[in-house]
Amino acid sequence: MTHYLIGLSGIALLASHFAVADSFPPAGNPAGRCPIPAEAAAEDVSKPSNVIGNGTPASCTSDAVVSAVAKGGVITFDCGPEPITITLNRTAKIFNNTGPKIVIDGGGKVSLSGGGNTRILYMNTCDQAQVWTTPHCDNQDHPQLTVQNLTFLDGNAKGQNPDGGGAIWVRGGRFKLINSRFFRNQCDDTGPDVGGAAVRVFSQYQNLPVYVVNSTFGGRKDLANRCANGGGLSSIGVSFSVLNSLFSHNQATGVGANPARSGTPGGGSGGAIYNDGNTFNLQLCGSDLNHNTANEGGGAIFFVSNDRSGTLSLDQSDLSANPSAGFETSGYPGIFFLGQGTPRLTASHLSKGLPTTTMDCLFSWAERTYPTHLSPAGAAALSSAPYYFRHYAGSGSYLGISTDDGHLYYLSASTGPQPFDLGAYAIWRLTAGC
Structure with a gap:
């Protein structure tokens, strides 16, 4: 037609603007119109310090990706003119002394796959094996990691320590995610705290937010990201600012909630986004969350600020058909919220279907x-x-x-x-x- x-x-x-070169949904919510603050903008990669590949698909290997990520700096790909999927046989790990700014840019043509077996990307300022660079690893301003114009497929963090983060696991420094896509990533099926089939984040510098911009998580039934909690995003004590993004068909698969009910393994909350901790905020603007599911609370969003200081705000965003099989906050379909006041809605719509x-x-x-x-x-x-x-x-x-x-x-x-x-x-x- x-x-x-x-x-x-x-x-x-x-x-044509939203066309993609593969069969997957494009990055971002096509109806999102929220402005992007300067600190959330894509990084300049015109002068890369590390290039993966020499112009051919065969040169873009798992070892090449792991090596380039270990070197840090501004990383791009030269794998030929066609879209390419690079399957990693081991996790690409950031070294904390290779920044302070680290950028990984796929140019919209590169997919990194975990092959259903491997977590794809890892950064942890408190992991001594990745080099300690300050005496306060949980509150340092580097590395400043930006992931942009990339697709993450079939990442798997089941049984990993630290747990969660099937595609990306981050602790410390700063992290932002731009124009990227996440399909079929997974982490442990059950557990009260484990989460983030796609992305799990801890301890951002001075509690500054993680920006998620123009990105897609799931998008179709067959592309669902699945984990005990937080099919898309998961964090403890970290603020997210989610702009012009799409979360669809992601699943929180655990049973028993948190703390786990007697006789259950726990989990099952936050089909799309799981936030827990004390003081943190979740902001959604221009974003669409639909057909995400949770076996327990928050088919779309699970938000618990233990000291009730955290805030949840939705601006120009739509939540629809996000069933919470266990519990949700009355009047806010798809959301379970414990925080400061009530969720703040501006030009946004919530519906059960x-x-x-x-x-x-x-x-x-x-x-x-x-x-x-x-x-x-x-x-x-x-x-x-x-x-x-x-x-x-x-x-x-x-x-x-x-x-x-x-x-x-x-x-x-x-x-x-x-x-x-x-x-x-x-x-x-x-x-x-x-």
Whole structure:
């Protein structure tokens, strides 16, 4: 239907902007429009100090990645013109005396895989094997690690010590994450504290926030990140500022919560994000959390500030269809919150399912905009998993939204027997003003 409809409206520019060279969802929430502060911006990599590869895919090996990360500095890749997946047979580890600034930039073409067996990236200022650089390792301003324009696949931290962080584990210094994607990463299935199938972070310098910008965690059922707690992000006592990002279909798989109920292994909270500790804040702006699940509390977000000083704020963000099988805070579907006051919502929407009123608004806009393809207007909406859709008898067509991947689909005689993928529902909703 892109061929039939998008060309009529100029939306092709939006579709091409978010296109990716592989079959995975793009980085970030396509509807996110929040401004990015200067300290959260991507780093300049025009003068790299270490380049992985010499222009060919064969030169971009696990050993080359591990070696470059150990050397630090500004790291880029030269693996040829096509997208590449590099499978690591051991974890790439940051050495704390190779900064102070360390940047790893995949140029939007590089995926690092743990092969289902290996944690991918590790930084720990308190790990003596990675060099102690100050007498106060839990509160030092370096290394300042930026990971940008990279995809992390099939990282696995099960049974690791320290636990959690299937793709990335960080303690100390500063950390920010930009334009990156996380698919099928995992850590231990159960446990009251273990968390962060994709990313786990501890002890940031002076309690400054970790920025997560324009990044995607999951995005489809088959790409879910899974861990006992925090399918996407997990931390203890660390603030996150999550901007224009997408968390979808991630899972908190533990059972028994924290502290673990008698006879249970514990865990199961924060399908997308798990925050615990004392004084810390979680800010979401321009972000979309949908279809994340928790066996216990907070299908989308689990937030417990033990001294009740921490704050949770959502601005221009949507949470929908994030079931909490155990418990959540009344009036805030998908969230369990214990902190200062109540969660602060600005121009944000929370719902137990995908809001049908918004989907119906989009269908009505499409009928007005493309009456030849969608007639007669005003057809009743129907549901047949995974689609919420309308059937247009006059034009013999269907328009539907899939809850599996959050995309808009069109089906008619001209598209053949399979629905045509029109791209992210969030983009169409933004275009329609719904």
